[in-house]
Amino acid sequence: MSEQREPVGVIGVGWVGLVTAACFAELGHPVVARDILQEKVDSLARGEVTIHEPELGDLVRRNAERLTFTTDMTELLDSARLLFVCVDTPPTYSGDADLSRVRAVVEELPEGSEHVLIMKSTVPAGTGESIRRDLPGLSYVSCPEFLKEGTAVADFMNPDRVVIGADAGDEDAAGAVARLYQPLGGEILRTDVASAEMIKLASNAFLATKISFINEIANVCEEVGADVAEVARGMGLDERIGSSFLRAGIGYGGSCFPKDVTALKMLAGNTGYHFQLLTAVVEVNELQKRRVVAKLQRHIGSLLGKRVALLGLAFKPDTDDMREASSLVLAARLQGEGAEVVAYDPVASERAGELLGSVEMAGSALAALDGADAAVLVTEWPEFAALDWAEAAGRMARPLLVDGRNFLDSESLRAAGFEYEGIGKKQEIGAPS
Ligand SMILES: NC(=O)c1ccc[n+]([C@@H]2O[C@H](COP(=O)([O-])OP(=O)(O)OC[C@H]3O[C@@H](n4cnc5c(N)ncnc54)[C@H](O)[C@@H]3O)[C@@H](O)[C@H]2O)c1
Numbered sequence: 001m002s003e004q005r006e007p008v009g010v011i012g013v014g015w016v017g018l019v020t021a022a023c024f025a026e027l028g029h030p031v032v033a034r035d036i037l038q039e040k041v042d043s044l045a046r047g048e049v050t051i052h053e054p055e056l057g058d059l060v061r062r063n064a065e066r067l068t069f070t071t072d073m074t075e076l077l078d079s080a081r082l083l084f085v086c087v088d089t090p091p092t093y094s095g096d097a098d099l100s101r102v103r104a105v106v107e108e109l110p111e112g113s114e115h116v117l118i119m120k121s122t123v124p125a126g127t128g129e130s131i132r133r134d135l136p137g138l139s140y141v142s143c144p145e146f147l148k149e150g151t152a153v154a155d156f157m158n159p160d161r162v163v164i165g166a167d168a169g170d171e172d173a174a175g176a177v178a179r180l181y182q183p184l185g186g187e188i189l190r191t192d193v194a195s196a197e198m199i200k201l202a203s204n205a206f207l208a209t210k211i212s213f214i215n216e217i218a219n220v221c222e223e224v225g226a227d228v229a230e231v232a233r234g235m236g237l238d239e240r241i242g243s244s245f246l247r248a249g250i251g252y253g254g255s256c257f258p259k260d261v262t263a264l265k266m267l268a269g270n271t272g273y274h275f276q277l278l279t280a281v282v283e284v285n286e287l288q289k290r291r292v293v294a295k296l297q298r299h300i301g302s303l304l305g306k307r308v309a310l311l312g313l314a315f316k317p318d319t320d321d322m323r324e325a326s327s328l329v330l331a332a333r334l335q336g337e338g339a340e341v342v343a344y345d346p347v348a349s350e351r352a353g354e355l356l357g358s359v360e361m362a363g364s365a366l367a368a369l370d371g372a373d374a375a376v377l378v379t380e381w382p383e384f385a386a387l388d389w390a391e392a393a394g395r396m397a398r399p400l401l402v403d404g405r406n407f408l409d410s411e412s413l414r415a416a417g418f419e420y421e422g423i424g425k426k427q428e429i430g431a432p433s
Helices: 015-026 038-045 056-062 073-079 100-107 127-134 152-157 171-184 193-224 228-236 257-270 276-300 326-336 349-355 365-369 389-395 410-415
Strands: 008-011 031-034 067-070 082-085 116-119 139-142 161-165 187-191 307-311 340-344 374-377 400-403 419-421
Touching: 008 015, 008 073, 015 031, 015 056, 015 067, 015 152, 031 073, 038 067, 056 152, 067 073, 082 171, 100 127, 116 127, 116 171, 127 139, 127 193, 139 171, 139 193, 161 171, 161 193, 171 187, 187 193, 193 228, 193 257, 193 276, 257 276, 276 326, 276 374, 276 400, 276 419, 307 326, 307 365, 326 340, 340 349, 340 365, 365 389, 400 410, 410 419
Parallel strands: 008 031, 008 082, 031 067, 082 116, 116 139, 161 187, 307 340, 307 374, 374 400, 400 419
Antiparallel strands: 139 161
16 A cells, blocks of 8 residues: 555645645645635636646646645645645735735634644745744744746746745744655755745845846847847856846736735835835836837837737736736836727736726737737747748738847848837837838
């Protein structure tokens, strides 16, 4: 008889929770996953995964025997000692992290509970300490999640590092969590709870800083006639700098960077420390999305009544997540200038349609480009690289493209008849025609 693996409980079955549940099931653990949304639990129990995340649906269906989805907290508490908290921690109006869902979970734990609460949700430093204060008997481990949407399953299964934070008295609990991750082979970093919480926030803030930095370099490149792709390549070869996250574009979005950068800024501010650098990182990111409008205006003048096609809406490829997507700001700005906006995304159109009611959704990239006066590539979906751009040029009223991700080959686009503008490249023209 094969050895029974330690059961795992998961609370909150969104991107992080479902990946966590499915991956631990794949590693042979019986998993009970609890969400408060009955509809979500029902569809997962039928093997239907409603988010677009490569490999995840297959993993859920393949491990159906080891995966139980429920809305019942008691069923979860009875089934597993190790409970991963994966609920959402969105921003409040002030920019602080909203911990109400985390608090709701803590309130459901029975007094004297012998469970181990493992915090995967991204929370401000100090959260673990305050939960431990409220529930003195509880074992608490901080285990922040670093997966990236679009490659979440692969990231979970091949982690760069697993951070496990525990304070005095919770060494055994931390050891139990470390054993769960041992088979994955990534470096396991054991530390205290506050440091683990800070590692997560600092990592995201640093990556966002890299993006805003290269975007500012791109903006200077445009002025001095340099090419930011070449600059980034040359910088990235320096091993002290590294090449990742040095890709200029129209800014970061998504469910994590915007809220985590602001949450860290607010966390610092709440202690009386003004985190100046992050203030600039956020501002650069906001302005970067808006620069596209000026680029279009340089070519076609006023956007009033012009039809502008957005190619891609999701905050990045291989996901249908629209949280804080750059497309949302861009569509609003274009409409604010009087443009008629039409959009296409291979998987996010439905989610996006709920947020962008006044934007026309097209069924294909070519349909979106039909009759358009300009196009903006917003998300670097591979299908856009494979598009027949000569045909696209023929269909557009004016074949003008702003490549917001420097994704397409500018020479081929120009050969296909396009006026092409990237980010951080020499400007094709300087004044409105
Ligand atoms: N999405 C990412 O790429 C990512 C990566 C790393 C870390 N994180 C962090 O992980 C956390 C979860 O993010 P997500 O993107 O998976 O969120 P999500 O919004 O996709 O999922 C959260 C889920 O929790 C459920 N929920 C809320 N309250 C609950 C409760 N009391 N009991 C059970 N379920 C409850 C919601 O119904 C929802 O299904 C956040 O703190 C986020 O910052 C996310």
